[in-house]
Amino acid sequence: MNKEISAVLKNNMDHLNSELNTDKNFDIIYRTLKIADRQAGFYFIDGFVKDDIMEKVLEFFYGIKAEEMAKDMHAFSHQFLPYVEVDILDNWNAVVTNILSGVLCLFIDGYDSCLAIDCRTYPMRSVEEPEKDKTLRGSRDGFVETVVFNTALIRRRIRSPKLSVEMLQVGKSSRTDVVVCSMDDRVDTQFLERMKDRINAIQVDSLTMNQESLAECLYHRKWFNPFPKLKHTERPDTAASALLEGNIIILVDNSPSAMILPTSIFDIVEEADDYYFPPVTGTYLRLSRFVITLMTYLLTPLFLLLMQNPEWIPQGFAFIVIKDEINIPILAQFLILELAIDGLRLAALNTPSMLTTPLSVIAALVLGEFSVNSGWFNAEVMLYMAFVAVSNYSQSSFELGYALKFMRIITLILTALFNLFGFVAGVLITVLSIALNRTLSGKSYLYPLIPFNGKQLFRRIFRIKLGSQNGGES
Known part of the structure; x- marks a missing residue:
């Protein structure tokens, strides 16, 4: 050669x-x-x-x-x-x-x-709204599998000569195109150069799984900390606003998703809908998402703790006590349902669209009504797990959802074994997993809470007028 x-x-x-x-x-x-x-x-x-x-x-x-x-x-x-x-x-x-x-x-x-x-054309689908990152109001276009079209969608929104779009290649056999986007006057240049050096230094045969393969090559993640270090989005408007806030966007050819880095947990929880509505509505949506996300983690371990200590339940909440006979331990019921929910997700992914509705009805009847009547599960356990399963989709990050799921299971097991001390230990493990995590730039995963920045924290929690901040949605 x-x-x-x-x-x-x-x-x-x-x-x-x-x-x-x-x-x-x-x-x-x-x-x-x-x-x-x-x-x-x-x-x-x-x-x-x-x-x-x-x-x-x-x-x-x-x-x-x-x-x-x-x-x-x-x-x-x-x-x-x-x-x-x-x-x-x-x-x-x-x-x-x-x-x-x-x-x-x-x-x-x-x-x-x-x-x-270069007179090539790639087979591609239309730039339609992504299935995962939908909004109630806003743009209806989304990234596709062709990287040139994805960069064009970003260029359409940021018409500035300061926007840099650099192409690199990774993989001895695949030679996959990897595009690094940044704003020259806003990005952390040292972090940008460090990321490009890491990408150029990657020695792999191919990026078989596109972005996930690249992410695992960029940093050696600690397997015992499931909280994500990257935010993924299929929305060009979200990617554009992240660039304007000084972040780096990485696009991988054959992938319809953009990687945003560095990313804190506040960045992951935010969504475009927070900014497509007036400040009051946007603040309500954001706070609702924070509270619901917290409830998906705490609800079932807290219920288990109260069932183990019914004397702690206030008189006004005595109705939450399970009155029917408990044939299977509550912990076992929760763990079985955690596994069953993931089984239903996998089944839904592989179910032909024409059969989705009838099979959903059958699953609801068989797994819902009959499982309670047969004595396998108590109705209260089914109710709280149903809330957790549905509420998990209140935020768009699959990685964050599964991280909270793993922490919830650990807290459930510790609560069942050690009662109150186990519950406190489970919550402490979760808090430490978040607090000790670091972004790819080495900064705190909880910024602007740690280190504390009151002005930025206020903006993370409350939606303010776009004219008063130097970015937009993220």
Whole structure:
């Protein structure tokens, strides 16, 4: 691959035919043609090239006369190629990577370089609103699997020369495009350079799982701390506002999601809906999400603690005591239902859309009514677990939801074993897991609470007018 590009067309085509196995790979196509008095050949991947653009480019080539031919490929591209996305390649590594990325590469006898014509198009879906990051009001577009379209969606919202969009490649075999976006006048430049150095230093064969593979290469996470260090979003408006707040956005080709870093727990809980409504409504939505998220963690362990100590229940709340016979220990019921809820999630993901409604009705009847009547579960346990399962979707981060789930299970087990001391120990483990966590930039996961910044903390909790802050939604 270190061999230089030859000025003899046959040598170049023999090298590429051997390197790309064109006799075996039906989708790697090459054609020969005559440009003026010289032989030429070009390579491309079937399905990636825009036919109409190629037809127009070839029309210019066929109209060139022998006496008009330029002395080298650079002059040729300027004189006879009125297309905007062209490049001159001088080494085989770049040629092979461009061809396999969908770029058309042209060789002309007598020129010792390659002309790369980027007339590719990728199969893609429309930029529709993402299923996960929906809003009641606001933009209805979302990121797709093509990184060029994703950067265009961000550029559409930030028309500033300070916006930098740098492309890197990761993976020996996959050579996946990774785009790092930042605002030059707002980003922490030291952290930005450190992230780019980490990406360039990654030595893997491929990013098989796209962003998750990249995230695991960027930092060696502590497996015992499940709280996420990154925020993922499929919304261009959220990504754009994060850039304006000085964060870094990382886009990975073939992934419809953007990575926002550095990220604190306050960033993860925030959503775009907080800013698409007036300040009072936005504040209510944000505080509701904070309270509900906290309840999804505390509700079932607190209920178990009170059932173990019914004398602590105030007279006005005596109705929460389980009155029916308990056939299975309450802890076992909670743990079984925690597993069952995840089973239903997995089943819903693999259920054909046309069967979703009837199967949901069957699941509700069988797993709800009959499981209580059969004596497996008590109605109160089913009620509280149903609340936890539904309320878990009040915030959009899957990672945060599962982190709270793991902490909830630990607290349940400790409460069942050690009563009040176990409950306190479980809560303490959760608090320490959050407080001792660090963002990728090394800062506190609880900023602006720790270290304390009253002005920023107020803005994190209460939604204020957009004109009075230097960002927007995040």
